[in-house]
Amino acid sequence: MYNTKAYSAASATSPLTSDTIARRDPTEHDVQIEILFCGICHSDVHSVRNEWSGFMPSVYPIVPGHEIVGRVTKVGSAVTKYKPGDLAGVGCMVDSDRTCPNCQAGLEQFCPNMTLTYNFPDKHLGGVTYGGYSDSIVVEERFVLRVPENLDLAGVAPLLCAGITTYSPLRHWGVTEGKKVGVVGLGGLGHMGVKFAHALGAHVVVFTTSPDKKEDALRLGADEVVVSRNTDEMQKHAGSFDFILDTVSAKHDINAYIDLLRLDGNITLVGAPEKPLDVAAFSLIMARRSLSGSSIGGIPETQEMLDFCGKHNITADVEVIPIQQVNEAYERLLKSDVKYRFCIDMASLKSA
Numbered sequence: 001m002y003n004t005k006a007y008s009a010a011s012a013t014s015p016l017t018s019d020t021i022a023r024r025d026p027t028e029h030d031v032q033i034e035i036l037f038c039g040i041c042h043s044d045v046h047s048v049r050n051e052w053s054g055f056m057p058s059v060y061p062i063v064p065g066h067e068i069v070g071r072v073t074k075v076g077s078a079v080t081k082y083k084p085g086d087l088a089g090v091g092c093m094v095d096s097d098r099t100c101p102n103c104q105a106g107l108e109q110f111c112p113n114m115t116l117t118y119n120f121p122d123k124h125l126g127g128v129t130y131g132g133y134s135d136s137i138v139v140e141e142r143f144v145l146r147v148p149e150n151l152d153l154a155g156v157a158p159l160l161c162a163g164i165t166t167y168s169p170l171r172h173w174g175v176t177e178g179k180k181v182g183v184v185g186l187g188g189l190g191h192m193g194v195k196f197a198h199a200l201g202a203h204v205v206v207f208t209t210s211p212d213k214k215e216d217a218l219r220l221g222a223d224e225v226v227v228s229r230n231t232d233e234m235q236k237h238a239g240s241f242d243f244i245l246d247t248v249s250a251k252h253d254i255n256a257y258i259d260l261l262r263l264d265g266n267i268t269l270v271g272a273p274e275k276p277l278d279v280a281a282f283s284l285i286m287a288r289r290s291l292s293g294s295s296i297g298g299i300p301e302t303q304e305m306l307d308f309c310g311k312h313n314i315t316a317d318v319e320v321i322p323i324q325q326v327n328e329a330y331e332r333l334l335k336s337d338v339k340y341r342f343c344i345d346m347a348s349l350k351s352a
Helices: 042-048 153-160 162-172 188-199 211-220 231-235 254-258 281-285 299-312 323-334 346-351
Strands: 002-008 017-023 030-040 068-075 087-090 093-095 136-140 180-184 203-208 224-227 241-246 261-269 290-293 318-322 341-345
Touching (some): 017 136, 030 087, 030 323, 030 346, 042 323, 068 136, 068 153, 087 153, 153 162, 153 299, 153 318, 153 341, 162 188, 180 188, 188 241, 188 299, 211 224, 241 254, 254 261, 341 346
Parallel strands (some): 180 241, 318 341
Antiparallel strands (some): 002 017, 030 068, 030 136, 030 341
8 A cells, every 4th residue: 555645625515635545556457557637527526515415425535536647657467458658547437346247248337336436435445436636546457548649648538538428329329421410518528529420420510509609619520500599590400310419417408409300310418417307208209219328438438439539639628727726627617617628737736
């Protein structure tokens, strides 16, 4: 066991401050990583403030962060895929039972016994797991990901959550060249959905409530931008979409988008509104449309996503901050005052 610097919150109302935490020494199957960058996910804010207490209560002190990019510093004797000096990433999971049908299919994100990167029981040290707002982390080889050398590392970090969250449903629902794809919302998730759908060859339409986002949507790869409050603009696209990715976490009219799907079209939710959405049954029934949800991705698909990003030079649009500005970043995130993700330069932790 060794100690490493971190930023943690002592309670749901406490700011994140400098701390020291324990990490396990690498076992024979482990990879030790020096963390270079860690993205800030909206779920970090929810967890730090214990806003998911109903189904995932926070244990304090909590060290958030599950969008981790760094360099390998040490490997166990049985590790075969990594060596010191390699670039590596860690996403939302650091373990699973590996034996259930979902794990066997490479869908570890649906394992009933998965271990999340932070705020989950730690079978090695007891207590809970600690995330990426820290100097280093030790993870079993199977849950470590190869990071392409040609990409900006700060922009890679959010790919480990926002990236795979949007890439996975696009792949699952067969988005390819010639498909018509809608992306609802242009935030941290939506901007990645646009980039991926464009790179997959789809005709991409962004739906936004903000007319001033049109220029940015086109820059990111959209072919068209629709202001969703404009009924006439929406009606022009009725019954024409193969797939729609809904990234909005606020309450909104899901039926307006279901009606835009063609026969057998699908709309997938990756945003999570606090209150249930009202769904009109006949909008689904009359065109055999489907409504589904999606959660991150398994380790094989996450690696596929990173390789795809390396090939197409895709990263997240980030604002890089020092760790000392993390509490301010949380407040700005709640106001959607970022384009499009915050990423922490963990070198700043050395002076914390």
